[in-house]
Amino acid sequence: MFDIRATFSKVDRRLMAVILIAVLFLCLWVASTAFSKYIVFIITLIGVYIVASASLNLTNGYTGLFSLGHAGFMAVGAYTSALLTFPVKGREIFVIPKLPMFLGGPEAAWPFLPALVMGGVFAAILAAVVGLPVLRLRGHYLSVASLGLMVLVTALAMNLRNLTRGSIGINSIPTYTNIWWAYGCAVVTVYVVWRVVNSSFGRAMKAIREDEIAARVQGINPLKYKLLAFTIGAFFAGIAGGLYAHISGAIRPYAFSFNLTFQIVIMVVLGGQGTISGPIVGTVLVTVLRYVLKPLEEALGVYGLVELIYALLLIITMLRKPEGIMGRKSGGPRGGRWVGSLGGKKS
Amino acid sequence: MLKVDGIDVHYGVIPAVRELSLSVDKGQVATLVGANGAGKTTTLKAIMGTLPAKRGTIRYKGEEITGVPADRRVGMGIALVPEGRQIFSRLTVGENLALGAYHRKDKEAIKKDREWIYTLFPVLRERINQLAGTLSGGEQQMLALGRGLMSHPELLMLDEPSLGLAPIVVVDIYEVIKEINRSGITVLLVEQNINMAMKISSYAYIMETGKIRTEGAPNEVMKRENIMKAYLGE
Amino acid sequence: MIVLTPEYIIQQIFNGIVFGAMYALLALGMTVIYGILRLIHFAHGALITVGSFCFYLLFMVLGLPFPAAIVLVIGLGALMGLILDMVAYKKAVGGPEVSMLITSLGFYIFIENLMKLIVSPQPYAFQSPPFLDTIYSMPVLTFRTIDIFIIATSIAIMVFFTLFVKKTKMGVAMRATSESGEAARMVGINIGRVISISFIIASAIAAITGFMWGAKYGQIAYNMGFMAGVKAFVAIVIGGVGSIPGAMLGGFILGILETFSVAFLPPGYAAYRDGIVFFILILILIVKPSGILGQREVE
Ligand SMILES: Nc1ncnc2c1ncn2[C@@H]1O[C@H](COP(=O)(O)OP(=O)(O)O)[C@@H](O)[C@H]1O
Ligand SMILES: [Mg+2]
Numbered sequence: 001m002f003d004i005r006a007t008f009s010k011v012d013r014r015l016m017a018v019i020l021i022a023v024l025f026l027c028l029w030v031a032s033t034a035f036s037k038y039i040v041f042i043i044t045l046i047g048v049y050i051v052a053s054a055s056l057n058l059t060n061g062y063t064g065l066f067s068l069g070h071a072g073f074m075a076v077g078a079y080t081s082a083l084l085t086f087p088v089k090g091r092e093i094f095v096i097p098k099l100p101m102f103l104g105g106p107e108a109a110w111p112f113l114p115a116l117v118m119g120g121v122f123a124a125i126l127a128a129v130v131g132l133p134v135l136r137l138r139g140h141y142l143s144v145a146s147l148g149l150m151v152l153v154t155a156l157a158m159n160l161r162n163l164t165r166g167s168i169g170i171n172s173i174p175t176y177t178n179i180w181w182a183y184g185c186a187v188v189t190v191y192v193v194w195r196v197v198n199s200s201f202g203r204a205m206k207a208i209r210e211d212e213i214a215a216r217v218q219g220i221n222p223l224k225y226k227l228l229a230f231t232i233g234a235f236f237a238g239i240a241g242g243l244y245a246h247i248s249g250a251i252r253p254y255a256f257s258f259n260l261t262f263q264i265v266i267m268v269v270l271g272g273q274g275t276i277s278g279p280i281v282g283t284v285l286v287t288v289l290r291y292v293l294k295p296l297e298e299a300l301g302v303y304g305l306v307e308l309i310y311a312l313l314l315i316i317t318m319l320r321k322p323e324g325i326m327g328r329k330s331g332g333p334r335g336g337r338w339v340g341s342l343g344g345k346k347s
Numbered sequence: 348m349l350k351v352d353g354i355d356v357h358y359g360v361i362p363a364v365r366e367l368s369l370s371v372d373k374g375q376v377a378t379l380v381g382a383n384g385a386g387k388t389t390t391l392k393a394i395m396g397t398l399p400a401k402r403g404t405i406r407y408k409g410e411e412i413t414g415v416p417a418d419r420r421v422g423m424g425i426a427l428v429p430e431g432r433q434i435f436s437r438l439t440v441g442e443n444l445a446l447g448a449y450h451r452k453d454k455e456a457i458k459k460d461r462e463w464i465y466t467l468f469p470v471l472r473e474r475i476n477q478l479a480g481t482l483s484g485g486e487q488q489m490l491a492l493g494r495g496l497m498s499h500p501e502l503l504m505l506d507e508p509s510l511g512l513a514p515i516v517v518v519d520i521y522e523v524i525k526e527i528n529r530s531g532i533t534v535l536l537v538e539q540n541i542n543m544a545m546k547i548s549s550y551a552y553i554m555e556t557g558k559i560r561t562e563g564a565p566n567e568v569m570k571r572e573n574i575m576k577a578y579l580g581e
Numbered sequence: 582m583i584v585l586t587p588e589y590i591i592q593q594i595f596n597g598i599v600f601g602a603m604y605a606l607l608a609l610g611m612t613v614i615y616g617i618l619r620l621i622h623f624a625h626g627a628l629i630t631v632g633s634f635c636f637y638l639l640f641m642v643l644g645l646p647f648p649a650a651i652v653l654v655i656g657l658g659a660l661m662g663l664i665l666d667m668v669a670y671k672k673a674v675g676g677p678e679v680s681m682l683i684t685s686l687g688f689y690i691f692i693e694n695l696m697k698l699i700v701s702p703q704p705y706a707f708q709s710p711p712f713l714d715t716i717y718s719m720p721v722l723t724f725r726t727i728d729i730f731i732i733a734t735s736i737a738i739m740v741f742f743t744l745f746v747k748k749t750k751m752g753v754a755m756r757a758t759s760e761s762g763e764a765a766r767m768v769g770i771n772i773g774r775v776i777s778i779s780f781i782i783a784s785a786i787a788a789i790t791g792f793m794w795g796a797k798y799g800q801i802a803y804n805m806g807f808m809a810g811v812k813a814f815v816a817i818v819i820g821g822v823g824s825i826p827g828a829m830l831g832g833f834i835l836g837i838l839e840t841f842s843v844a845f846l847p848p849g850y851a852a853y854r855d856g857i858v859f860f861i862l863i864l865i866l867i868v869k870p871s872g873i874l875g876q877r878e879v880e
Contacts, residue, residue: 139822148863149863155856166852305698417766437760
């Protein structure tokens, strides 16, 4: 298998990628003209979520940090970009603060792209600052600390009312995000993740994931790479948040809380952590499932049906393919604690 | 006593042991030697039942046990003193020993075995309430042996009991192994330290990359090995 | 403005202990399961939902006597634990930790939505039996009987559980299994049984905690288990993953922190509550990276 891969020259693979992207955008174009607004909205949403899941994969999948804080970074990106793009005329009515001089002054609203990038930058800065102490933690300790970060961000969003309007949230955000923005960002995110993973940088990350002590012995500074992975992941989470704000047109603190964080984690793990295609597949599946089953639920009047089916499929998939749908089976038994059978059954 | 017939053992998809056969007679000390990574530990785990045999059969006292789970094999009289000891370091010495007799109900006999273990390793009695993780390396090996003996085994498998121990301690441990064998327990010994093992065993297997390379009486095997080495220049 | 009298402070400590006791019970079960399976059992929180609604049905709807209702709730919790163990976790073990975690999230989502279908999304008023509702006003402390019930029952459960784990054969086997499953099998421990028993005990404890939860808050809803599960997870991590005393300590710390961050905060800042709690928790972790009573996590 590896030999075949090796014989593919780099150019061929790049060409393949370009063709793939061209086909993707062609399909998107067809979809955007042929399908109803609702379906196009769902397709766009999938693109937004791919930005989030692909970037979480960088920290959780490739570097082995089990972060539960992604929704917090998305919130930072969402609020930042929404505050920047909010039309000047509406600011008074909707009680949105005017921009200070260093951000363009009271008579300015930002175009979408720079606002989006700014959201990513803010999220990345937060990740870098918080990551320095927090990334020294491992395993579940890191999970709880990152979850705590997310809670802190929502608490701030609730309480900095002058900036965020508290629990009411911000409405009437211009809906700039369309299918092209979403998939443009998705392609860039996946490309960056792919480039990072296949660089010397990515090899260091994977070495840390497999065995941090061994990596350190080889002269890799784990904290440096963890911090970089965390920061890049947060940057794209911020972008995803910005896209989300500008597709839904309204954001509230609790939209960026436990549900969202766990949902993105589920997408990544279900699809297969540590693979490029995994998070994409996971995102498509989870989102499509939700929206395809919704009408069925409404028709039957059985509210909760979607979630029940979703949960069942999740359980069955994870029991059948613990490494995720696109995940590769690792050679040895992970952890090595449960080799062989448990009591009662045949070895 | 034990007859392993053509077993394959895999880790996930990676094969570690292929078509391995060996047998151990009652009352014997048999030894399995081989370089690091040859598959000795894997073989013992398959016999113990903590790793499944993909193919082949394992028979013990005439009965096929290939599909029997590990915990039941303990009850049948098989015990393994694992590589690297694997004592329960957060439990006390006493609790470790008690767990060795986990499946047993015969209180009196358990007590007798415990006393016997204390005569073999007096130091364990002194450390009875100490956390096992705080013992020295040699003491931990003694505890692992004691824990294995507490199950009242008929077949005791020892995986590199001399690993990482000071030479004097190794000599002590080997004295005890002889003593254990004299008491009627069949021993299957795994070692990298060939000389020591060959001295006390009556049959030897040499393993190489998942297979048995040669077998026979220890001195013959040693001779053959030396000739091979001379030929192959290993 | 809050007046910080000694009475007020004592009262708040007492309240914190009551909430902490419930978190501690949940965390206790979760940490036992974690120790043995390396599974963060998020679905554990769902059992308090099931337990509380079950009590509601038995006691308030069917009118069973209080002791009978409690015993049945415990029994049902144990049964749920056994079912969860049989349908899922026996098969899930050995997979990567994250996939087990997602499996258990799946179970949580499933149970929550099943409850939502059965009991409707509306919250229910939960009335504890009158003899638990009596209010006592002392010079320094005001409390209801239920508070004493919660503290006494929790402490009893914790003491019994600690004795069980320290003194009984099965308890020692549980500790051995949580240290090394493979070595446990080598000494003849039937791990399948150890897992089942851990699930049964943990789930029974969670079910009775469900009753306490309902009685303390006076309201139950189909989704009450989610935050409970998250908090139990947080508690075991703060206390030190895998440590049983650590889990209980973590639960009390969390309960007291939550109560304090409401009690000693100016009224306008109530919404900061969770933020402050988690901020302090992060600080604790930075100072003690393996939790308060935890060993270093071996990767
Ligand atoms: N948990 C494991 N996962 C994957 N491969 C393993 C595992 N344990 C051992 N192996 C491989 O199986 C082979 C045999 O190992 P082992 O039985 O431990 O050898 P020995 O005991 O003779 O040193 C080696 O190549 C080793 O790398
Ligand atoms: Mg070995």
